[in-house]
Amino acid sequence: MSFLEVKNLEVSFNLRGKSLKALQNISFDLERGERLGIVGESGAGKSVAAFAILNLISRPGKITAGEVLLDGQDLSKLSPQEMRKIRGNKVSMIFQDPMMTLNPVFTIGTQMIECLKAHRKISKSNAVKIAIQKLKLVQIPSPEMRMNQYPHELSGGMKQRIIIAIALLMDPALIIADEPTTALDVTIQAEIMALLLDLCESNNVALILITHDLGVVSQVTQKTIVMYAGRIIEQGPTNEIINDAQHPYTQGLINALPQQTLPGEKLNQIRGSMPSLQDIPSGCSFNPRCDFVLDICTKQRPEFTQSGGCSVACHMVKAMKDAEKGHSAYE
Amino acid sequence: MIAFLINRLFQAAIVMFVISLLSFSIQDNLGDPLRELIGQSVSEADRMELREELGLNDSFLTQYFRFAGKAIQGDLGTSYFFKEPALEVILKKLPATLELVFGATVLIIVISIPVGVYSAINPSSLFSKVAMGISIIGISVPVFLTAIISIYIFSVELGWLPSFGRGVTEHVFGTWETGFFNVDGLLHLLLPCLSLASIMLPLFIRLIRAEMMEVLQSEYIKFAWAKGLSPRRIWFMHALKNTMLPVITVGGVQIGTMVAYTILTETVFQWPGMGFLFLEAVNRVDTPLIVAYLIVVGAIFVITNTIVDLIYGLVNPTVKLVGEK
Numbered sequence: 001m002s003f004l005e006v007k008n009l010e011v012s013f014n015l016r017g018k019s020l021k022a023l024q025n026i027s028f029d030l031e032r033g034e035r036l037g038i039v040g041e042s043g044a045g046k047s048v049a050a051f052a053i054l055n056l057i058s059r060p061g062k063i064t065a066g067e068v069l070l071d072g073q074d075l076s077k078l079s080p081q082e083m084r085k086i087r088g089n090k091v092s093m094i095f096q097d098p099m100m101t102l103n104p105v106f107t108i109g110t111q112m113i114e115c116l117k118a119h120r121k122i123s124k125s126n127a128v129k130i131a132i133q134k135l136k137l138v139q140i141p142s143p144e145m146r147m148n149q150y151p152h153e154l155s156g157g158m159k160q161r162i163i164i165a166i167a168l169l170m171d172p173a174l175i176i177a178d179e180p181t182t183a184l185d186v187t188i189q190a191e192i193m194a195l196l197l198d199l200c201e202s203n204n205v206a207l208i209l210i211t212h213d214l215g216v217v218s219q220v221t222q223k224t225i226v227m228y229a230g231r232i233i234e235q236g237p238t239n240e241i242i243n244d245a246q247h248p249y250t251q252g253l254i255n256a257l258p259q260q261t262l263p264g265e266k267l268n269q270i271r272g273s274m275p276s277l278q279d280i281p282s283g284c285s286f287n288p289r290c291d292f293v294l295d296i297c298t299k300q301r302p303e304f305t306q307s308g309g310c311s312v313a314c315h316m317v318k319a320m321k322d323a324e325k326g327h328s329a330y331e
Numbered sequence: 332m333i334a335f336l337i338n339r340l341f342q343a344a345i346v347m348f349v350i351s352l353l354s355f356s357i358q359d360n361l362g363d364p365l366r367e368l369i370g371q372s373v374s375e376a377d378r379m380e381l382r383e384e385l386g387l388n389d390s391f392l393t394q395y396f397r398f399a400g401k402a403i404q405g406d407l408g409t410s411y412f413f414k415e416p417a418l419e420v421i422l423k424k425l426p427a428t429l430e431l432v433f434g435a436t437v438l439i440i441v442i443s444i445p446v447g448v449y450s451a452i453n454p455s456s457l458f459s460k461v462a463m464g465i466s467i468i469g470i471s472v473p474v475f476l477t478a479i480i481s482i483y484i485f486s487v488e489l490g491w492l493p494s495f496g497r498g499v500t501e502h503v504f505g506t507w508e509t510g511f512f513n514v515d516g517l518l519h520l521l522l523p524c525l526s527l528a529s530i531m532l533p534l535f536i537r538l539i540r541a542e543m544m545e546v547l548q549s550e551y552i553k554f555a556w557a558k559g560l561s562p563r564r565i566w567f568m569h570a571l572k573n574t575m576l577p578v579i580t581v582g583g584v585q586i587g588t589m590v591a592y593t594i595l596t597e598t599v600f601q602w603p604g605m606g607f608l609f610l611e612a613v614n615r616v617d618t619p620l621i622v623a624y625l626i627v628v629g630a631i632f633v634i635t636n637t638i639v640d641l642i643y644g645l646v647n648p649t650v651k652l653v654g655e656k
Contacts, residue, residue, distance in 0.1 A: 056556055058548075080562075088559035095557075100550035105572045105648060115558045150648040166558065 001072060002029035003206060004053075004174060009066035009076075011045075011052050013277075020277040022048045022061060023230050030223075032173060033204040035197075037217035037238060039253065040227035043274040046210045047096075049227070050176045052076075053208070054091055055083050070174070089119045091174045092167035094196075097183040098159035102151040108162055109147030115169050134165040138195060157188035164196060174206040181216070193220065214257060218242045226250045229275055229285040236310025246312040248290050284315065292316045332641075339640075343633045347626070351402060354625035355395050358618040398622075407626060408619030412612070417623035421605055425627070427497060428604035430509060431596065432589050434524035439532045447539025448574075451547060452566060459540075466533030474592055478526035478599040485522060493519050495601035523600045527592055531585050538581060543574040576647050583639025587632040 011023035023045050030036050038046045051057050053068050055075055068075040075086060087093075095101040102111060112131035116122055122130075128147065135143035138161040151159060160180065167175050180196065181189040197220050200207045209221055217224055217238060224241045226234040226249065234247040245251045252270035254260065261267050272289040275281060281288055287297040296315050304311040305318040365378055365387075373381075382388050386397060398408065407418045450459030469477075486494035497519050509516070546552060547570055555565045594606035601607070605624060612620035644650050 054557060056553065058553070084559045084561065086559070087557055093554070093557040095550055095554055097550060101554045103551040103555065103569050103573070105576075105646070106569075107648075114560060114564065118558065118560050118564075152649045163554075 001069075003032045003034075003071060004030040005067070005069040006053065007067045007069070009049070009052055009068065010064045011048055011057055011061055012064040013061040015060065019064075021064075021230060022277060023052060025231055026052075026066070028223075028225055028232070028235060030174070030206050030208070032206055033200075034223065035200060035207040035209065035221040037221035037224045038208065038210045038227060039212055039214060039217055039224060041212065041253075041274050043229075043276075044227040045230040046212075046227055047178050048230075050093070050178050050208060050210050053176060054087050054093065056087070056093075085119070088115050088166075088172075089170045090172055091176065092170070092172045094160075094163055094167050094175060094177040094180045096179040098156050098163055099183065101163050102159055104151055107148055107150055108154075112147070112162075112166055112169060115166055119170050130169065131165075134168050135162070137168065137199065138162070138165045140165070156184055157192065160184060160188075160192050161195070164192075164199070168199065168203075171203070172205060174208070175200065176208045176210070178210045179212070180209075181213075182211070196220075214242065214253060215259075226253070229280050230277065231285065231313070233286065233314070234310060234312045236308070240309050244308070246307045246310060246317045247286075247314045248292050248316070249286050252289075284313070294319065335641075335644075336637075339637045343630075343637070346633055347629060350629035351399060351622075351626055352395065354622045354629075355398055356391070358622055402626070407623035410612075410617055410620045410623075412615050412617045412620070417619040418627070420620060421608065421623050421627050424603060424605045424608045426509065427602060428590065428593050428597070428606060430520065431523055431527060431593055431602060431604060432586065434520050435527040435531070435589060436586060438524055438528045439535055443532055443535035443539055444571075447536045448543055448566065448571060450536070451540045451543030451574075454540075454544060462536060463540075466536050469529050469533035470537075472529070474526055474530055474595045475599055477529040478522070478596060481522050481526060482599070492522050494522070497603060523596050523602055526599070527589060527596045530592070531589060534585075535578065535582070539574060539578055542577055543570060546570045546573045549573075572646065576643070579639060579643050579646065583636050583643075586635050586639075590628055590631050 006029065007027050009023060009026040010021060012019045012021050014020075026049055028036065038049060040046050048057065048061070052063055053075065055063065055068075055078070057063065063076045066076065070086070070090065075083065078086070102108070109128065109131060112134070113124065113127040116127040116130060131147065132143045135146060140146055140158065140161055146154070146158075146162070154162070164180075175196075177196065181192050184192060193216055196207070199205065207220070209217065211217060221238045224235065224238045225232050226241065226247065228249055234241065234245070234250050241250060242254065245254055249270070252268075255268040256270060258267060270289055275285060275288075281298070283296070283298040283300055284290070284302050287293050290297065294315050300315070302313045302315045302318065304313050305321055307317055307321060365381060369378075369381065386394060389397075401408070405418065406416065409415065410417045410420050413420050446462050450456070450462050453459055482494045485492040493515075497516065552565060552570055555569045560569075590605075593602075593604060594609060596602065597604045597606035598610055605627070609621065609624045611617075612624065
């Protein structure tokens with residue numbers, strides 16, 4: 001049994017009696033200390049997946065099917081009180097925009113100590129000690145002074161370090177980072193990412209990294225999930241996905257990296273845009289944007305096909321695999 | 332803090348100057364004070380003499396500066412009707428009005444925060460829908476109507492509450508007359524306070540609800556949930572403190588406005604306060620009293636706003652009061 005097993009997770013949003021599925025059929029697992037990247041365009045369902053693990057989907061959304069097993073315990077079935085003991089304790093989160101994540105009217109110290117106090121009986125002086133120790137861990141200069149400062153007195157990079165420190169307060173086994181560097185300066189991005197990677201490695205913390213930066217994914221993670229329109233379309237070891245992407249969508253994402261283009265040339269892009277949840281195309285939801293559409297693509301949803309270490313949901317990949325075996329249905 | 336207060340004092344002086352100029356300038360347009368003062372039967376020659384004596388024939392500016400010079404020394408003129416210093420007449424009535432405003436403010440705070448917070452947390456609950464419905468009615472119905480209806484229901488039909496006056500009052504701190512320390516005084520306060528609060532209360536319920544709902548959607552609240560904090564701490568510490576920032580600003584202005592609303596409430600309930608006095612003064616063309624009332628109300632506005640700014644500076648760490656390091 002893996003440390004974290006997500007099985008057939010489904011999240012729906014009820015809008016005026018209509019149920020929209022923001023997440024369908026999400027399954028993956030993660031070992032202790034392992035790092036997983038979830039990539040995809042905006043609207044693919046990456047963040048929903050992250051919040052669903054901690055059962056933090058806001059109304060009108062909710063988990064409608066599937067399981068999230070953490071050490072064998074199904075988080076999706078826990079009572080709110082039991083769930084609260086997991087959040088910020090065994091599993092913590094890092095949010096996208098450090099400018100918005102800290103409460104503007106409380107000091108850094110207050111926001112750190114309240115988290116410690118929520119999860120264990122601890123004296124104030126001990127809590128302060130732990131908080132300062134974690135601030136040192138994320139390389140905040142003069143941490144004692146920061147404890148009494150308000151968020152607006154700190155820079156964006158500094159705030160994200162503090163948020164990472166808050167995430168580490170209870171020595172979690174898993175950190176879910178939802179685009180932790182997107183809102184930061186490019187020069188700070190690499191620093192923060194290196195810090196996060198280092199802290200995860202040295203403390204054996206598992207990491208789910210949600211991002212649309214494939215470069216970061218390739219540097220940080222061992223496993224990758226590519227999402228499209230609320231479903232996983234390709235998943236497997238990161239190096240295989242980066243070096244030998246099978247799904248046309250994944251290929252498109254990789255081709256869109258600026259490094260794939262010579263200076264002065266126009267950047268590659270995937271034509272069209274992500275469909276809204278209200279009108280997801282029939283068959284393979286990527287088919288209107290795909291360069292390799294087969295007849296079957298518009299009619300039937302593709303099942304996962306094994307290709308190397310990866311599972312790929314694509315009719316074309318399946319057809320090619322079948323052809324390799326010499327009995328293609330499309331000959 | 333002290334620099335802020337000095338700065339505020341300077342601003343207040345300018346505001347008070349403008350208020351005094353405006354209120355003084357309307358006094359010529361309210362009718363002839365002599366008619367009230369001496370009646371019809373005095374000869375024209377005597378009238379002219381009295382006019383000259385009162386300085387009513389001087390130019391506007393001369394009159395104003397004479398008035399301002401005395402006003403700075405605390406003399407806002409002598410009431411024609413009471414034949415007493417206007418300021419004293421008003422300050423005698425001030426406790427009644429302040430108690431009314433204070434009572435209404437307490438009602439607003441005690442009711443609007445819990446109702447607003449609850450209906451923000453449970454926006455689709457029956458309670459919150461009913462509260463929103465009633466609040467719309469409360470905002471739409473004018474104060475005097477609310478007052479008259481409540482008198483009809485609670486005084487005339489049910490006979491539970493007195494319909495006019497302050498009831499039994501006691502003297503505290505020397506001259507301050509209060510109805511707060513005995514049951515009769517409190518019963519007399521209830522209906523006027525409710526009527527006075529009837530516009531502001533629904534406004535605040537809706538304001539707090541709307542602000543709180545917005546705050547609950549914010550990232551820092553989501554982060555607070557992700558930290559595993561208890562709902563109570565998230566709602567009443569993290570969300571409420573941020574909700575109250577704009578509410579405090581609006582509230583400060585509204586307390587001042589309520590002092591003005593007391594004119595209606597005091598008239599309906601025959602409440603012996605400043606507002607009632609003001610209306611009488613207008614009927615009697617008692618211009619010194621009218622001018623003094625406007626200046627006192629202006630001063631109350633300036634003082635409440637300064638206090639609110641001080642409180643805001645304490646609650647919101649991103650705001651630094653002028654001169655603070």
